[in-house]
Amino acid sequence: MQQKTHKTLYSSHSWIGIISGILLFIVTFSGIPALFDHEIEYWQYPIFSEQQSKQQEKVFDLERTIQASKEINFQHEKFFIQPANDINNHIIFAHFYEDKEPDLRYLNASNYQEFPPSPSELNHLLAHLHTDLHLPNPWGRYLVGLSGMAMLLAIIAGIFIHLKWRKEFVMLRPKRSWRLLLTDQHKLLGLWSLPFTLILAFTGTILGLLGLISPILALAAFNGDVEKATVAVLGPRAEITGEYAPVYPLNTLFDQLEIDLPNTSVELIQVDGLQASASDQHTELMADVGGIIKFSGYHKDKLSNLETVTYNLTSGEKIHQGSFVGKGPFQRIFAAVTPLHYVLFGNTWLKVFYALSALAACGLILTGNILWLHRRGHGMEHWLSKLTLGICGGLVVATSLTFAGSQILYGLNLAPDSGLHHHAEEWVFWSSWLLMILAPFVIKDGFKLSHYLLRLTSIGFIVTLLADGFINNRWLWLTEGWILTIQLSLLVSALLFIYLDWKMPNQVSKKS
Structure with missing residues (x-):
C-alpha cells in the first residue's frame, strides 16, 4: 500500500473514531443490558421468579387467554399478546395509544390470573438509551444509525492500516511505556472483537436508519409503494366494516400454525377488530368481519427467521403469509439484521459472547480516544x-x-x-x-x-x-x-x- 494512501486511511480512522467515539461508547455499552432486556426484567421482579418455579408444562390456550383479558376489563378492539416463553412465565397484553402511556396487563400463564406489573423500568431505561438515546423519535434513532455508520467506516479503515495483524493479534507489552500499552490493547481489542464489531456496526446502521432506508427499498422492489412493501413483509391491516360476527375458534387457528409456520416460535399475536364487550366471561366473543389475527415469530433453524401469518377473525381464512425463508439473498440478509443485532437465534452462550464482545468494543473505543490524546x-x-x-x-x-x-x-x-x-x-x-x-x-x-x-x-x-x-x-x-x-x-x-x-x-x- 502506498504511504500516502496508508496515511490517509490512518488519519480517517483516527478522526472518525475521535469524533464519534463518545457517542459510540454510549450506544455500545447500553446495548449490553439491552441484549438481556427480558432476562433483567425476569430477574428483578421476584413474582416472575416464583411463578417460573411453579410452572408446569402446558399448552397455550388462546381462547382462554382472550376470555381472561375480558375478565380483567381489558376492552380494546386492537391489541397485542406476547405469550409466555422460556424466560418469563407470564402473558402480556398491550394496547398502544397515540397520546399516552400504553395499557399493559400481565397474566400468570399457569392460572390466567392477573398480577401487577413490575414497578421497575430499568431494563427499558437502558434499552431506550441504546435504541434512541432518549431523544425524540425518529432523531435519536437516526443518530444511533449514523454512529453505526461511523463505526463501520472506522473499522474498514482500521483493517487496511493494520497490515501486520498476525503479529498484532498476540502482541502485548505491559512493562513498556503507557503509550505502547494503550496501542497494544487497542489493537488486541480491535482484532479479537472484529467479527462482532462488523456485525454490530452493519446491523446497527440499518436498524437506526431504517426509516430513511425503507422508502429506498420500496422504490427498488415495489416501485416506491411503501404501503405495498409493508404489507408484503408484515401482512395486511384490518379493514373495519362495523359488521360483527362470532369469532372463529381461536385454538383451531393456533393449531393451524403447526402447518403454516412449522418450526417457528410464536413471539407476538396481533388482534385487530375484536369487539370490546363488558359482558360476562361466558358470552361468545364477537369480531368485525374485516378483523384479523396475525401471528409473528422466529424460525428455529434459520437466521433470516422472521415469519408471519394472518387470518380473518370471523372466517378463519388465511389472508397473508410472509416469510424470508427461501427468499433471495438480499431479502434474507435484510431479514437477518434484527436477529443478528439482538441475538434472536442460538443459545445462552451466544448472548454471553455478544456481551463480552460489546465490552471489548467499549474498551476499544476508550483506548482509541486516550491514545489519540496521548499522541498529541x-x-x-x-x-x-x-x-x-x-x-x-x-x-x-x-x-x-x-x-x-x-x-x-x-x-x-x-x-x-x-x-x-x-x-x-x-x-x-x-x-x-x-x-x-x-x-x-x-x-x-x-x-x-x-x-x-x-x-x-x-x-x-x-x-x-x-x-x-x-x-x-x-x-x-x-x-x-x-x-x-x-x-x-x-x-x-x-x-x-x-x-x-x-x-x-x-x-x-x-x-x-
Whole structure:
C-alpha cells in the first residue's frame, strides 16, 4: 500500500473514531443490558421468579387467554399478546395509544390470573438509551444509525492500516511505556472483537436508519409503494366494516400454525377488530368481519427467521403469509439484521459472547480516544479527556448504581402502583451520570478519579447482589437458571472493575 494512501486511511480512522467515539461508547455499552432486556426484567421482579418455579408444562390456550383479558376489563378492539416463553412465565397484553402511556396487563400463564406489573423500568431505561438515546423519535434513532455508520467506516479503515495483524493479534507489552500499552490493547481489542464489531456496526446502521432506508427499498422492489412493501413483509391491516360476527375458534387457528409456520416460535399475536364487550366471561366473543389475527415469530433453524401469518377473525381464512425463508439473498440478509443485532437465534452462550464482545468494543473505543490524546501530548486535563472520562466512565457508574438502587427500592416497596419506583430509578441514573460528567472538571487528577469510578462501579454491582440476597433471599448458592446467570454476570463485572482498578497506574507522564 502506498504511504500516502496508508496515511490517509490512518488519519480517517483516527478522526472518525475521535469524533464519534463518545457517542459510540454510549450506544455500545447500553446495548449490553439491552441484549438481556427480558432476562433483567425476569430477574428483578421476584413474582416472575416464583411463578417460573411453579410452572408446569402446558399448552397455550388462546381462547382462554382472550376470555381472561375480558375478565380483567381489558376492552380494546386492537391489541397485542406476547405469550409466555422460556424466560418469563407470564402473558402480556398491550394496547398502544397515540397520546399516552400504553395499557399493559400481565397474566400468570399457569392460572390466567392477573398480577401487577413490575414497578421497575430499568431494563427499558437502558434499552431506550441504546435504541434512541432518549431523544425524540425518529432523531435519536437516526443518530444511533449514523454512529453505526461511523463505526463501520472506522473499522474498514482500521483493517487496511493494520497490515501486520498476525503479529498484532498476540502482541502485548505491559512493562513498556503507557503509550505502547494503550496501542497494544487497542489493537488486541480491535482484532479479537472484529467479527462482532462488523456485525454490530452493519446491523446497527440499518436498524437506526431504517426509516430513511425503507422508502429506498420500496422504490427498488415495489416501485416506491411503501404501503405495498409493508404489507408484503408484515401482512395486511384490518379493514373495519362495523359488521360483527362470532369469532372463529381461536385454538383451531393456533393449531393451524403447526402447518403454516412449522418450526417457528410464536413471539407476538396481533388482534385487530375484536369487539370490546363488558359482558360476562361466558358470552361468545364477537369480531368485525374485516378483523384479523396475525401471528409473528422466529424460525428455529434459520437466521433470516422472521415469519408471519394472518387470518380473518370471523372466517378463519388465511389472508397473508410472509416469510424470508427461501427468499433471495438480499431479502434474507435484510431479514437477518434484527436477529443478528439482538441475538434472536442460538443459545445462552451466544448472548454471553455478544456481551463480552460489546465490552471489548467499549474498551476499544476508550483506548482509541486516550491514545489519540496521548499522541498529541494531551493529558487528563484536556477537555476531551474530561468528557471521555465523565461521559463514558459516568455511564458505567450510573448503570451500576441504578441496578443497586433498583434492588433496594424493591425492599422499601414504595407504593409500587404509584410509579415512584420507576421515577426513583430515573433520578438515580440521570443524577449520578450528571455528577460523574461534572466530576472531571472539579477533580483535577484524572487518574485518581478513574480509580474512584472503577471502585464505585464495583461497589454498585456488589451492593446489587447483597440487596437481592437480603431482600429476596436469592443468594448465588440458592438460585438457578437465568437468575443465577444474571447474578454471576454482576459478580464477574464487579471483579473485572476491581481488577482494572488494581492494574491501572496512578499516574503517567505525557511522554511515557
